[in-house]
Amino acid sequence: MTTMPERTAEQDLPYDVFSRACPSRGTLEHVTGRWGALTLGALFEGSFRFNELRRRVDGVSEKMLSQTLHALERDGLVHREAQPTNPPRVDYELTPLGREVAERLVGLIEFVEGRMGDVLGARARYDETRGGR
Amino acid sequence: MTTMPERTAEQDLPYDVFSRACPSRGTLEHVTGRWGALTLGALFEGSFRFNELRRRVDGVSEKMLSQTLHALERDGLVHREAQPTNPPRVDYELTPLGREVAERLVGLIEFVEGRMGDVLGARARYDETRGGR
């Protein structure tokens, strides 16, 4: 069933994310997904409570944040610390593994942000040569 | 409109991806998105024609690949080289900027893949403590 018959690539890199069946694809989507990336980025700066996170990750709904945190917790990237007080207090923080992932992710995010000037320029050029379409 | 009233973060990092309005969020989604990440990863290994890419990125439909490539080209990350031969031949390759982005992205992908053992273990533990849910 594992359909990776041959590598036509020049270099024999250890990839198989490209295969639909590979489980790493799922995890990668949790990490790089719309809310996953921003959540990990936020948690890279420290520990946060649920609603703190919600405010930091602008635009995320309760449902999506909850869902995202569950996925990341399940993948062992985020640790959930619940205190049985009243009112309840729950803190989220990165696990060591999560921190390593977030580090690379944040590097990517910062790089992209730093080059937005180039990106915007490229877009302007692209849109112009095609006459607004 | 720009709702970033105050930073509660310990460190004053230059983020604003967290803001819904920030244009870098869009580009980040092209890059980290489901097909964007895999496409950039594939192109990091070399230049490919449309259907070569399609075979490499397992599971992508023509529409999504076309759409993804357009977005990346517009953002200045991918260069499209069309030769007016018959049958037509079109090659896609990373721009210098795209290469830098892909480099970081591939680093992230490879890291995640290398730690899938930990991830799978964490999942097993998580699922067990919650009784299959």
Next chain:
DNA sequence: CGGAATCCATGCCGATACTG
């Protein structure tokens, strides 16, 4: 081969309401 265009099912995701 390299696409664009159309149709349409799925499921993502936001809004709301409710629980502990």
Next chain:
DNA sequence: CAGTATCGGCATGGATTCCG
């Protein structure tokens, strides 16, 4: 505060068709 449950719109994206 920290979530879960439910509903529904609409965007995502797959399959198919057609064109240069």
